[in-house]
Amino acid sequence: MSDAPRTGHNYDGIEEYDNPLPGWWKWLFIGTIAFSPFYWVYYHSGVAGRSVEDQYGVALAAATRLQFAEIGDLQPDTETIARYMHKDNWVRVGHSVFQANCISCHGREGEGQIGPNLTDEHFKNITTLADIATVINKGAGNGAMPAWANRLHPNEIVLVSAYVASLRGKDLSGPRGPEGRNIAPWPEPPPEPEEDADQDAAEQDS
Numbered sequence: 071m072s073d074a075p076r077t078g079h080n081y082d083g084i085e086e087y088d089n090p091l092p093g094w095w096k097w098l099f100i101g102t103i104a105f106s107p108f109y110w111v112y113y114h115s116g117v118a119g120r121s122v123e124d125q126y127g128v129a130l131a132a133a134t135r136l137q138f139a140e141i142g143d144l145q146p147d148t149e150t151i152a153r154y155m156h157k158d159n160w161v162r163v164g165h166s167v168f169q170a171n172c173i174s175c176h177g178r179e180g181e182g183q184i185g186p187n188l189t190d191e192h193f194k195n196i197t198t199l200a201d202i203a204t205v206i207n208k209g210a211g212n213g214a215m216p217a218w219a220n221r222l223h224p225n226e227i228v229l230v231s232a233y234v235a236s237l238r239g240k241d242l243s244g245p246r247g248p249e250g251r252n253i254a255p256w257p258e259p260p261p262e263p264e265e266d267a268d269q270d271a272a273e274q275d276s
């Protein structure tokens with residue numbers, strides 16, 4: 071038996087060494103506990119843009135801007151939006167633009183908050199797909215909906231419009247009831263132009 075100090079506890083002849091944790095270890099432990107509420111409040115209190123997921127969305131959007139060379143300059147018209155709302159990989163880019171800029175007013179899934187529900191069949195300022203891009207570019211409701219023309223890349227406007235268009239019909243319930251008119255369904259996507267079809271085929275191969 072070693073001479074190390076004992077606690078004096080004796081359980082049926084089994085003794086206990088008195089080896090306290092080192093002071094530096096205990097203080098590190100207490101330090102992490104003291105730190106944790108601040109960490110938790112900062113990252114997990116639901117403030118948009120702070121969670122790892124939100125930051126990933128922002129980083130993804132930035133990385134995607136680099137790919138815009140591939141699609142050229144998109145026109146904010148009905149035909150282009152109708153085409154892009156059926157391209158999942160580009161709708162995902164619109165989704166990340168939405169997460170980075172729009173959820174504070176329209177809710178995480180577009181269910182509405184300060185701004186109207188974008189998942190139902192009713193719209194205030196919109197009758198065509200192109201109107202979505204116009205509202206996002208120029209704003210609406212005397213600035214209650216901000217104008218994004220100077221803050222987002224024109225392609226991001228088209229892609230976030232495609233994402234918003236894709237939300238229609240999900241009918242998520244939000245804090246606001248239906249607003250505006252029940253509008254005609256979105257048009258079918260236009261047929262792919264030849265060179266685009268080739269490009270998509272090339273992407274599939276690579």
Ligand code: HEC
Pocket residue numbers: 167168171172174175176184185186188192193194195196202205206210211214215216218230231234249250
């Ligand atoms: C500061 C809050 C706010 C932010 C941020 C915001 N919106 Fe809005 N949005 C509104 C409000 C309020 C309206 C309703 C305007 C009105 O009353 O006509 C609106 C309207 C809209 C509409 C038209 C809905 C309809 O029924 O006519 C679309 C589409 C839209 N927003 C998309 C977006 C997108 C995309 C973003 C992010 C790029 C965004 N909004 C960011 C507040 C906001």
